[in-house]
Amino acid sequence: MLSPDLLAEAGRQMAICNACRYCEGYCAVFPAMERRRTFTDTDLVYLANLCFECRDCYYACPYAPPHQLAVNVPKVLAELRTETYRDYAAPRFVSRLFRRNGLAVGLIAVAAVAIVALLVLALRGPSVLFATHLGEGAFYAVIPFAGMVLPASALLLYALGALLVGVVRFWRDTRGTLRELIDARAVVRATRDALGLEYLKGGGAGCTYPDARFSHARRRLHHLVFYGFLLDLAATTVAAIYHHVLGWQAPYPLGSLPVVLGTVGGVLLLVGAGGLLSLKRRSDRQPADRAMLGMDVGFLALLFLTSLTGLLLLALRETPAMGTLLAVHLGTVGGLFITLPYGKFAHVAFRYAALVQNSIESRRSSGA
Template sequence: MQIDLFALATTPSESSAVEEARRQLEICNACRYCEGYCSVFPAMTLSRAFSDGDVTQLANLCHNCRGCFHACQYVEPHEFKLNLPRALAEVRVESWEMFIWPHGLARLFQKSGVSLAAAMVGGMSLILAIAYAMRPEDGLGFYAVLSHSLMAILFSVASFLPLIVIGFGLWRYWRHVGGDRVTLAHLRVAFADAGKLKNLSGGAAQGCNYEKEDRFTMSRRWAHQAVMWGFMLCFASTVSATILHYVFSLEAPYRLFSIPKLLGVPGGVMMTLGGIELVRLKLLAEKALGAPAVWGGEMAFVLLLTIVAASGLALYAATGSVAVRPLLIVHLGAILAFYLTLPYTKMVHAFFRLVALVRDAQTRSG
């Protein structure tokens, strides 16, 4: 079947993000020059027409490596005006806002993220400072600043409620993209792809273009790896500390050669360095190849994640000094802000992309 590319080039003056992405995907599907790039392109070639669910699925597979843009012969000034990285980025953000409740809060954070994140960190720090003023007289270690009961209640609620919100959002996404019964084989393929971040290698394994003109590097991939695996180490550190506290009655703070510190310190270093590199790359990157309207929200998320890691390392370094109290309040305030905004920041992309990879594994398995 022959497809008329010039017929596909015409687009309404005020099309939605999904309609514009569909127009561009149809042109890309007819051209197929970039089919050796990320998972978007082999998945795209399986269809001749794209439903709203198909477009949303492809958008969440995209890592915005920008390789296809620099390889494309139909970008401006060509009349087709293709910018697939931006088109898919806008659909991706729109899908998070659509599936995560409440929708208005998601839009607010995405569009004014830096100021909102700063306000939330400040507000949470104020709450914790008030709690410190009401601290128990007999507390030891961290619990001389905040009682263990207060910490447990605050962070249990802050952890589980956002995960419930995200869970419902993922369920709505799964229905929208036509997800079917999941097998262990699908999960194995999806987790392997997510763990390696292979799609951040771009076309011909050159990496992402986040620095200068047509210069591709693996910097963004390694920074993502550092943040992701650093986060996992910090999570494992928290779990091990919980076991030590409740099962073995060993309370924080812990020594350097304890399991929580052997996991948490390297994890915090990886998150901090990876976060700093992601901030650098985002400042260098061309905004027009992403979703410009949510640039502030995305930057706020990276900064918040970096502050959580860096303040945790600073807190450990200050053990035994008078700086522990203010650092603990700031650190816990940043963690609370991170948890409570989890469904409404770019962090939610990790959950949606994993589900998109599961759906892609289903499609590829036939």
């Protein structure tokens, strides 16, 4: 259940902003706020998930702390988003384990790596784990194909199912009907806004992150992470076609499509996640929510480690380090999948639902 005190504080700040309206051109939050005279709890949850935490409104606000009105919109909306992710995550008893998200993500990642490494040691022995394996099927000499694919597929399906349940709950609470979720025009506009990271452009000068100066760094790094993730997904899909349709077993040659896609994707992800971690480290703490910061760092660190171990595995696959790196990489990927519905990745789903809702609302209010 969302904290009544937090909802009251978010409602208080939105009421002040609705009277002031100085920031109405900054992002989608303010026009959506202005379409309301009062704010229900679900209105506030919706507004929180529309916010991209660009912080422009914080640095522009004459009522920000130390003013006695203490308006700090990015912070209060980030706190509400953190609670949204917990409250809508399914199943709820699992989401409670992620209250201290950064710590939980770290412990799960370490446990996943340890479990995979210990299983390989117990079932295959050190002579297999630490040996050099060459040629087609070399990876499966260490971990059988079914031992890689079945647990990873099960974890991914679980994560996607848990996220879907959460988003459907979120949508029902904030909007009402599932039919509107498939409103084609709204979906197209929301997809365009999401893929272009429209609201991180600010008025064209970028957003005020990590500090009060305008910068495009956050938007560019987000793009690297997003497209790196998509390329890695494409690499895995092509590799699955090679394996199941053409009967070719990994590891594939350096010039092959899965390796090229995976390498480019891995580098983009590594640079993007590393850059975002560096921005977070330098970012102003005043408009930040500590819990959200921990969640961000946990997720970005896992992404960074997943791409790093993947690239190291590629570089050292013909050495005795391959078995250990394979176990560490698969454990990291497993940790990433387990934590997807309970960490920062959830923002992709909730923000997208909020953007669809915003598109429907703005169209209706303009009479289009």
